Amino acid sequence: MLSGTAASDARMAARQRGLTLIEMLVTVTLLGLLLLAVAPSAAEWMRSTEVRNAAESIAAGLQKARAEAVRRNQPVLFSLVSHASGNPGLLDATCALSSSSASWVVSLDSPQGSCHQAPSETVAPRILEKHAQGEGAPRAQVAVRSADCASTASTRQVKFDALGRPAADVAALRCLEITHAGGTATRMRLRIDGGGGVRSCLPDLPAGSDDPRAC
Numbered sequence: 011m012l013s014g015t016a017a018s019d020a021r022m023a024a025r026q027r028g029l030t031l032i033e034m035l036v037t038v039t040l041l042g043l044l045l046l047a048v049a050p051s052a053a054e055w056m057r058s059t060e061v062r063n064a065a066e067s068i069a070a071g072l073q074k075a076r077a078e079a080v081r082r083n084q085p086v087l088f089s090l091v092s093h094a095s096g097n098p099g100l101l102d103a104t105c106a107l108s109s110s111s112a113s114w115v116v117s118l119d120s121p122q123g124s125c126h127q128a129p130s131e132t133v134a135p136r137i138l139e140k141h142a143q144g145e146g147a148p149r150a151q152v153a154v155r156s157a158d159c160a161s162t163a164s165t166r167q168v169k170f171d172a173l174g175r176p177a178a179d180v181a182a183l184r185c186l187e188i189t190h191a192g193g194t195a196t197r198m199r200l201r202i203d204g205g206g207g208v209r210s211c212l213p214d215l216p217a218g219s220d221d222p223r224a225c
Contacts, residue, residue, distance in 0.1 A: 057149075057195035064112040064150035065188050065198040065210050067141050071114040072168070072200070072208045074139050078116065079170035085177055086138070089115050089167045090152065091125055099144025101125035107166040109154040112143035112188065149191040157184035159199060159213075159225070174206040187213070199225055 068090075075088035092108040094100040101113060105125035115121040118136035129137045143150055156163045165184070169177040176182035186200040201209050211225035 053192075054194050057190040057192050060147040060150050061188050061190050061195050061198055064143060064147035064152070065200055067143070067145075067147065068112060068114060068152075068186065068188075069200055069208050069210055071116055071139065071141060072202065075116045075168070076170045076174045076206045076208075078138055079172060080174045083172045084118075085169050085171055087115075087117050087120065087167055087169050087180075088183070089117065089121055090154075090183070091115050091121060093142050093144065097144065098148045099142050101140055101142050109164050109166045110152055112147055112150045112152050113141060115140040151189050151191050153187045153189070154183060155185040155187055155199075159185040159187070159201065168202060170206055175204065176202065176206060201225075 072088050075086045079086040090108050090111050091101065091105040091113050092111050093113045094102040094104065098113070101115070103123055103126045105113075105115075106122055107120075113125075115125055115135075115137055116139045118131075118138070119134055121127075121135045121137060121140075124135045124137075125140060127133055127135065127137055129139060131138075154163045154165055155161065163185075165181045167180055168182040168184075169180040171177045176184075182202065184202050188198045188200070189195060196212065197214050199211050199213050201211065203209070210223075212221075212223045213225045215221050215224040
């Protein structure tokens with residue numbers, strides 16, 4: 011029979027022996043199964059985050075253009091533009107108006123071919139602010155839609171007048187739908203009303219939903 015000291019030493023040794031090989035294999039297997047279970051939802055969450063980042067960025071650009079038009083008492087352009095080839099984080103001299111990009115420029119003149127210019131109130135195209143979609147939403151996709159969001163459209167700009175409303179002399183953006191190139195993600199829409207207000211919503215929520223995020 012073990013003495014008190016010997017028994018205590020035996021219990022301590024048992025506690026300190028750590029995991030056996032079988033216990034370690036079982037633990038690793040369980041962790042692997044857990045990771046496999048959560049990986050799809052984690053990937054979808056990351057894609058949805060990019061969609062949300064793109065929507066928030068575009069909404070901020072639209073609100074900036076509208077506020078500047080009112081503050082300056084003159085028209086201000088918001089333009090969706092293409093980014094550098096292969097680099098969604100860079101706006102360069104190749105930029106063109108785009109109906110599928112989440113990159114944008116707020117300017118006093120058309121920014122086509124001049125997105126590389128630093129913000130300036132005197133140097134053409136007199137850029138006030140710009141944003142490349144690679145900053146938080148590299149694989150977000152934009153689709154321009156008609157005012158009622160029911161069909162596709164090719165408009166790529168909105169000009170806000172001194173009252174903050176979409177000007178009539180430029181075919182104005184009225185509805186944008188944002189998705190992700192990599193697979194399933196939360197779909198979002200941005201709608202610009204006749205008074206220049208911007209609202210984001212979720213078109214996939216059930217019809218007639220009381221959720222304030224519903225379109």
